[in-house]
Amino acid sequence: MKLYSTLTKQIDEIKPLNPPIVTVYTCGPTVYDYAHIGHWFTYVRMDTLIRALKADGLQPKWVMNITDVGHLVSDADEGEDKLEKGAKREGKSAWEVAEFYTQDFIEGMKALNMLQPDKMVKATDHIPDQIELIKQLDDKGYAYIIDAGVYYDTSKFSRYGDFAGLDLDEQQAGARVSLNPQKRNASDFALWKFSPTDHKRDMEWDSPWGKGFPGWHIDCSAMSMKYLGPTLDIHTGGIDHVPVHHTNEIAQSEAATGKPFAQHWLHANHVMVEGQKISKSLSNGVSLQATSDKGYSAEVVRLHVLESHYRSQSRFSWDSLEAAQNRLNNLQAFADLRFQATASDGKASGADFDKYTELITNALLDDLNTPKALALLSGLVDEHSVISRDELGSFKRFITSVDELLGTKLGKSEDISADQRQLITKREAARAIQDWQVSDNVRDQLGIQGVGLRDTPGGAIWFRQAPQK
């Protein structure tokens, strides 16, 4: 399959080191607060990547981290640890905060029908691995110690700015942050931070350099290489990680191993909410709870994510979510045709469903073109409103494939009840004798139950809709 790589800045063919295994590492959430719509956009896209890799015949080995320590509110010199801050806010320990939001995140993943990573790894479970990696860097002369902790000397890693296309001198001229005067270079970052002297942290560990906690970047390097080897096939994350987090991961990992850290880098672009960047100060980070409260299922959210391309800066709005809801209703009505195939001698759709499975797969294999995949699907729905018994097998197979490829749940819907089916039969009989009163009553009755009808030459076809009044 082909994917755009941040590393090469072009669309490359994915070539795993050990096919059919393909190793994928995703920078997961920092669990100090509820995930918002922007996070979910990104993770649904990573999930789509895994699905596409599978469709390509590969066997993804997917590791996602949970950052539960060391991620600082401000820059690496000042600022609190996000977990410790969250703990203070909620009157809990940092450990409790991490556990709570980790569970909440996992529930969100399930709601969005995301595949579970083969491993979800926590930074706090891998402190020795991180210390070991820092030791290696120290031995090779990449580290230095100042009052704040152990730091990485980015000037020792000559290609430091290459990945993100950073010109460090130019950037420093416009930097808005006052630098720690002890740091050798503005871009240097913490490998290990020393615990503060004025209060005790919830999370701290002993190390060869002193009591403290790991820097934010070292956990991803240590854990990804531990589980997936020194060179990953695909490393993914949000686009914001390019200039700092991933740049630092590369610097640490490659300095330690002398090998390329990841063959391929995939970054999901950000989402704007009602035209604005998602930020704490605007409080516009819509949660899954918020979408649910407004009556939109996670399935709708997921479909809305797929409507835009992962590399474009997409937009979230309630209007577009409503549009996604309507689109999903139509897709579901199409999938529900599997409960009402027409007689074999009747009309058939004549669609080549296997061909469409292939077309949709190909769209995903072409740099995860989910909008195109949905356009293909909608085109098919638009052209075919009847399924014959002869086609039922290939149709069901198609719906199953779509669900696997896109993470939809079209094939999970249930048939209408026997009572409802009987009502439809009753109405057909009434219509046959032109008893419009009974016919309309039955239609209203079904409408109240959320079942709509459309009359075709071959009889009535039902579809689910919002319950009518």
Added chain:
RNA sequence: GGCACCUUGGCGGAGUGGUUACGCAGAGGUCUGCAAAACCUUUUACGCCGGUUCGAGUCCGGUAGGUGCCUCCA
């Protein structure tokens, strides 16, 4: 100040040189017992100005506006 990106019809959103993306919404019509569904139609949609080309939304230059990053961030 530096780097990168974007600008498509009412709202979203694809599309890198040559017939309708697609979705949602609105209007009119056909059909229908009435509806629904379907179908047809709906202002030449591609920020603006130049250029290249037989031909550009799609390449080049300029210009206006917007966004992201350079601070933690999916």
